[in-house]
Amino acid sequence: MNELDTKYFKKLVKEKLSDKSLRTIVKKATFHSLQKRNETIQNDISEKWEQLREKAYSIRKITIENWDYYFNQIKAKFSENGIDFFYAKNSSEVCDIVNNLLFSYKAKNIVKSKSMVTEEVGLNEYLEKFGFIVTETDLGEYIIQLANERPSHITAPALHKSRSEIGFLFSEKLNIDYTDAPEKLTDYARQILRKKFLNADVGISGANFLVAETGTIVIVENEGNARLTITLPKLHIVITSIEKIVPTLSDALILLRLLPVSSTGQKITSYVSFINKPEEEDNSSKNLKKIVVILLDNGRSKLISDKKLRSILYCIKCGACMNKCPVYQLIGGHAYGSVYPGPIGSILTPWLNSFKDSKDLAYGSSLCGACSEICPVKIDIHYQLLRIRKYSIEKKFSPFIEKIIFKIWLQIVKNYKIYNLLSNILCFLGPLFQETGLKIPVWSKYKYFPAPFEFSFHKWWQREVKTQEEYANV
């Protein structure tokens, strides 16, 4: 597995910014998703999109604010439905529970459908150490498993790879002739994965929603691999995080109207599975397949108890904030060094990991607010980014030089005369930089800083007010 870590964020950003081909691939993919999303909203959503977002926001708010209630309700429902349930405080508890289950089933071959929570706990690496053979069956996840990488996007794990890169990867790892034709590559993967499904002892999946009133597990996907993962093996283990609970089936349906549109621009995904209870094997109710649900906390209940931070957990993991983020578009997902990249990763990771090591993620943002604007459940993402910055300063985690710079800046903006003098000097010098823009050490290596305008905003405002007054007097 490649060594990524949030404390190397700045270093990774520099590295990724100089990779022009990565930038082109990421921009193309994110642009495509956004375009499809916008078209679907415009052409196919009969209800007003904003009304749906409002409803979704209140569903998520109510659930998280009353989480204890719904947690107890779903626990009772799981037991009524014959589903085993575990609450895991942290990653190592999840790994231990899974390990014990696999040993008790004498399992060897495991198939997995997409689950970001298993990435969070490092399940594959853990199981491989014990000799289990784990195969990712979502095509994107399969690609990055072959490449020994991490997902770079929460819904499109191999978004950073071009067709030719995938072609070379398949040719090298699967020992086949090179091709970059998507149909052929998919067909190769399909043939291999079919055999894996048929030989699998256990299937591991994530879940998009867990419905408290019925104990239903909801899984959305496009490839049918999740359905095979959950139906073929005798044991199905669901690993997800505690915030995935929703109160009712109709609440889940509202969220299902928003999730695929925000994620891939589809009205609905090709497969939506609702699982209530274990299936009977060979039509005998004595021979039931087993379903086990493991809910990971990993610091989330602390977020739930914090009124200012709990909205982070409203997230339905659609990935739209990544697609829209101008920073993500430039650096891709691996630069973040965290399991959850992009804006949502930047506000979630510091609270789940070491805050000191991950706080820099919150500075990888222009604070333009595009993430909050696109978020289907209306998370105040850019305010959460500011909250992390504030906390970082309060805890004295920010560099001393930053503190000095802001102190000087504060003195300047507090003193009208100095502020005005400096902005006039900049405006006076502006024409000298019209061609090249301002050159700021390091910063200008990657970005263009336009030259200051020939007069300041203040002057423009005075002129504007005067014109308005003259106009009013005519």
Ligand code: SF4
């Ligand atoms: S924060 Fe919002 S936009 Fe981003 S992944 Fe979560 S639900 Fe989607």
